[in-house]
Structures are given as structure tokens and as C-alpha cells.
Amino acid sequence: MRFKSTRGYEKTYNGAEAVILGLAPDGGLFLPEGLDYAAFPWETLLPLSTMEMSEKILQFFLDDFDDMHAVVTRAYEGRFDTDELTPLKKAGDRFVLELFHGPTAAFKDVALSVLPVLMEEAKKKENVKEETVVLVATSGDTGSAALYGFKDRDNIRIIVFYPKNGVSLVQEAQMTKAEGSNVLAAAVKGNFDDAQTGVKKIFTAAPESETKEKGFALSSANSINIGRLVPQIVYYFKAYAELYKAHEVTLGDPVDFTVPTGNFGDILAGYFAKLLGLPVGKLICASNANNVLFDFFTSGRYDKNREFVKTTSPSMDILVSSNLERLLYMASGEDAAFTKALMEKLSAEGVYAIPDDMLMKIKASFDAAFIGEPEVKKTIGDVFKATGYVIDPHTAVAWAAATGFMKDTDRPMVVLSTASPFKFSGAVLDAIGESVPENEFDAMDRLSEISGILPPKGIGSLREKAVRFTDVTEKEDMFTYVMNKIGEKA
Numbered sequence: 001m002r003f004k005s006t007r008g009y010e011k012t013y014n015g016a017e018a019v020i021l022g023l024a025p026d027g028g029l030f031l032p033e034g035l036d037y038a039a040f041p042w043e044t045l046l047p048l049s050t051m052e053m054s055e056k057i058l059q060f061f062l063d064d065f066d067d068m069h070a071v072v073t074r075a076y077e078g079r080f081d082t083d084e085l086t087p088l089k090k091a092g093d094r095f096v097l098e099l100f101h102g103p104t105a106a107f108k109d110v111a112l113s114v115l116p117v118l119m120e121e122a123k124k125k126e127n128v129k130e131e132t133v134v135l136v137a138t139s140g141d142t143g144s145a146a147l148y149g150f151k152d153r154d155n156i157r158i159i160v161f162y163p164k165n166g167v168s169l170v171q172e173a174q175m176t177k178a179e180g181s182n183v184l185a186a187a188v189k190g191n192f193d194d195a196q197t198g199v200k201k202i203f204t205a206a207p208e209s210e211t212k213e214k215g216f217a218l219s220s221a222n223s224i225n226i227g228r229l230v231p232q233i234v235y236y237f238k239a240y241a242e243l244y245k246a247h248e249v250t251l252g253d254p255v256d257f258t259v260p261t262g263n264f265g266d267i268l269a270g271y272f273a274k275l276l277g278l279p280v281g282k283l284i285c286a287s288n289a290n291n292v293l294f295d296f297f298t299s300g301r302y303d304k305n306r307e308f309v310k311t312t313s314p315s316m317d318i319l320v321s322s323n324l325e326r327l328l329y330m331a332s333g334e335d336a337a338f339t340k341a342l343m344e345k346l347s348a349e350g351v352y353a354i355p356d357d358m359l360m361k362i363k364a365s366f367d368a369a370f371i372g373e374p375e376v377k378k379t380i381g382d383v384f385k386a387t388g389y390v391i392d393p394h395t396a397v398a399w400a401a402a403t404g405f406m407k408d409t410d411r412p413m414v415v416l417s418t419a420s421p422f423k424f425s426g427a428v429l430d431a432i433g434e435s436v437p438e439n440e441f442d443a444m445d446r447l448s449e450i451s452g453i454l455p456p457k458g459i460g461s462l463r464e465k466a467v468r469f470t471d472v473t474e475k476e477d478m479f480t481y482v483m484n485k486i487g488e489k490a
């Protein structure tokens with residue numbers, strides 16, 4: 001399988017190269033070239049375990065990797081709460097796919113467990129000898145999932161920068177207490193933008209020629225890497241397989257999915273599942289008050305020139321959904337010039353529009369809704385009262401969005417649950433009408449008492465663990481910090 005850029009770059013790459021590069025040299029995103037999706041034997045996956053399904057899907061896309069069984073085993077074994085990886089639960093009139101059983105209790109673990117192993121393998125295949133230094137700026141979730149995913153990976157090191165007073169107590173503990181000999185987290189005096197700008201500057205300040213000489217290569221764990229997208233396809237198969245086994249569907253019956261969306265990666269994986277033949281009905285793109293995607297699906301016009309709203313579902317507070325570029329490319333009949341023009345317009349003016357016929361085509365598979373803050377809170381409370389099931393604010397956005405669509409259909413609805421409620425114990429307690437202890441770990445205990453469920457292993461055990469990282473850096477000093485740290489080990 002060769003991978004090509006959505007913006008028409010002349011060269012194509014094998015899977016290993018695409019994983020190492022992350023982004024195409026012209027700024028486009030990688031997609032498989034000439035892949036016959038319909039050739040995928042999707043029915044044969046249904047009896048398999050989640051890890052076996054994952055292996056088959058990854059092998060189909062990244063066929064230049066020799067031993068996907070080993071990749072998947074190394075990625076998941078012993079790292080998740082359950083071998084099911086993403087169990088399906090019934091709650092009230094719908095199904096909830098719990099994607100939060102990984103080490104950091106958020107769905108990003110599913111893909112960020114696989115990417116580092118793919119990177120290890122890709123480096124071996126491509127004979128890359130330099131140590132890879134993965135730099136991540138995080139507002140919380142991605143950083144911790146990346147730290148755990150890259151933990152103890154061979155010849156790869158990861159450094160995560162987070163804003164000193166910009167993450168929650170639990171998120172900070174997840175980073176400062178992260179285990180592994182090759183991981184490091186440092187606080188930056190500043191906000192998330194400062195941390196992100198600092199990381200971008202390091203990439204420009206340390207050109208490849210120079211880092212190569214010193215024996216390392218900088219990389220990122222960016223969500224647009226094809227090695228992060230493909231591992232997410234599996235959980236749509238997992239959900240369908242469970243519904244099939246439970247006789248909720250007969251083979252071929254379509255199932256709808258509602259996905260709490262930010263960067264459009266998670267939901268795009270659902271579209272790939274559909275292309276592979278899985279009977280996916282509608283994919284409902286659920287946004288919070290940052291409803292730029294809702295407007296796009298409604299009008300065909302993407303406009304990021306709007307106020308950025310801070311919500312209780314921070315991982316969906318996004319105005320530029322990078323992975324949408326892949327959908328635009330596919331829906332335009334793989335028109336790279338067209339896609340490139342849209343993306344250039346987005347970066348220059350913050351806005352672009354697509355023709356009506358293209359919007360119609362997209363809407364055959366997608367629908368959209370957005371949910372404001374008061375309804376998110378009400379939903380968490382209502383669901384708990386009606387079913388006893390506790391959901392986090394991201395999941396609540398999807399739950400409420402799904403409710404609107406279920407009125408018009410009797411197809412089974414699967415809501416993707418992207419974070420454990422224990423990651424947002426305060427907001428959840430407040431929504432179900434309980435008092436909120438000031439300390440986040442106390443809030444977790446309280447939520448555990450009320451819900452009768454234990455916090456996920458990864459965050460439940462955090463309190464007792466020792467802090468390993470206490471470095472704080474000025475935003476101006478991030479480059480020096482990284483260079484010193486690299487020097488220390490060498």
C-alpha cells in the first residue's frame with residue numbers, strides 16, 4: 001500500500017514512511033492510494049477478539065509491516081483494564097461504547113498505544129538509527145496518553161510540555177507521575193498556546209541536518225498521523241460485533257453512531273469502517289458550544305472566525321478540525337487541487353465553502369448536532385437518574401445529540417463514550433446534584449460511592465504514586481531545556 005497526500009504532493013510513501021513522517025511534505029494528510037475498500041472481508045472480523053480485529057484492520061492499511069500481531073500485542077497487552085479494550089454497554093434505550101479503559105482513561109489511549117509501536121517498527125524497517133525525540137504540547141489529555149503510549153518504547157524518547165496552571169490536578173498527576181525510563185514531563189510558565197508555540201519553535205530552531213548529526217530526530221504524536229487514525233477503526237467493528245452476538249442486529253442491519261467530535265479523527269475512523277463494508281448507518285457528529293462543524297454540515301461553509309468557547313468538554317473545544325481535510329479530499333473524488341485550495345483559504349481567511357452536491361454526498365453518511373452547556377449538564381443528571389449510568393461531559397454531548405436523531409429511526413444507536421466520568425468527577429457530581437469536594441481525588445472517591453463503580457485503574461491508583469517530574473521552564477527556555485535533556489542521556 002502506498003500513501004499519498006491530500007494536497008497532491010508528487011511522491012507517495014509506504015506505510016512505515018507515512019507513520020514516520022506524520023504529515024506529507026506539502027502539509028497534506030496521508031491517505032491510502034487506490035485502496036479497494038470493498039475487498040475487505042468485514043464479516044470475518046465479527047467473531048474475533050478486539051485485538052484480532054485490530055490486527056486485521058491495521059494489516060489491511062499498513063501492509064508493509066510484517067508482524068501486525070506482535071504490534072497489537074505490544075500495544076495493548078497489560079496496558080488496558082480489559083482485553084475487550086472497548087466494551088459495549090447498554091444504557092437505557094441505547095448502547096454506549098466505552099473507549100476509556102486505557103491507561104489514561106480517555107479514548108486517545110486506543111490509538112496512542114499503537115502509534116509508538118508502529119513508529120518503533122517503522123524505524124527498524126526504514127533503518128532509522130537516530131533516537132526519536134517526540135515533543136508534545138498539551139492542554140492535558142493528549143500529553144498523558146502520549147506519555148503512557150510511548151513508555152518504554154525502543155530508541156524513542158518523549159517530552160511533554162503542559163501549561164503550569166492550565167491543567168487539572170488529575171491531569172497534572174498523570175503527567176508528573178508517569179512511569180517509564182524514556183518519558184519526561186515539564187511545566188511551562190504560560191498557557192497552552194505558549195507551550196504549543198514553544199514546541200513549534202523547537203522544530204524550526206533545530207533543523208534536521210543538525211539533529212541528525214547529534215544522533216536524534218524530532219517527531220510529534222500528532223492526531224493527523226495515519227498511524228493514529230487507523231487504530232481507531234476497530235471499535236466500530238467491536239460495537240457491531242457485540243450487537244450482532246447479542247442478536248440486536250442481523251447481519252447487514254445498519255447501526256448509527258454518535259461521536260463527540262473535536263479534531264474529527266474519531267468520527268472519520270467510523271467513515272473508514274463504513275468504507276470497509278461495516279453496516280454503519282449515520283455517523284452523527286456531536287459538537288459542544290464550539291459548533292463550527294455543525295455549521296459546516298448544515299451549510300457547507302466552514303468558518304473558524306468565531307469566539308472560542310471554554311466548556312466542560314475541553315477536548316472538544318476546537319475551531320480547526322484537522323482531519324476534516326481527509327473527508328473533503330475523499331468527497332471531492334480525490335481532487336487534491338480542490339482540497340489544497342480549501343485549506344489555503346482556511347489558513348488565509350479562516351473560511352471556505354464546498355458546493356451543494358458535495359455537501360449532499362457527505363450528508364449521505366454524516367449528520368450533525370451541537371449541544372450547549374446547560375443541556376450537557378442536564379443530560380448527565382437525567383441519564384444518571386433514569387439509568388444509574390454515569391457519563392462524562394464529552395459523552396453527554398454525544399448522548400444528547402443522539403437523542404435528537406433517535407426520534408426519527410428505530411435503528412440501534414451507539415454513543416461513543418470518550419472519557420471516564422472519573423476524569424471529570426467535579427463536573428459530573430455537580431450535574432447529578434451532589435456537592436463537589438475541592439480536591440479532585442476526593443471528588444473521585446465521592447463519585448465512586450454514589451455510582452457504585454470504581455475509578456479506572458490508571459487514574460484510581462494515581463494518588464498513591466510518587467511525583468517523578470517537577471521541572472518548570474520559562475517559555476523562552478524550552479529549546480535549551482530540550483537540548484540539555486537530550487545531552488544528559490547521551
Ligand SMILES: *Cc1c(COP(=O)(O)O)cnc(C)c1O
Nearest residue numbers: 261262263264265266315418419
Ligand atoms: C480528543 C477527544 C475528543 C475528540 O476526538 P477527535 O478525534 O479529536 O474528534 C472527544 N472526547 C475526548 C474525551 C477527547 O479526549
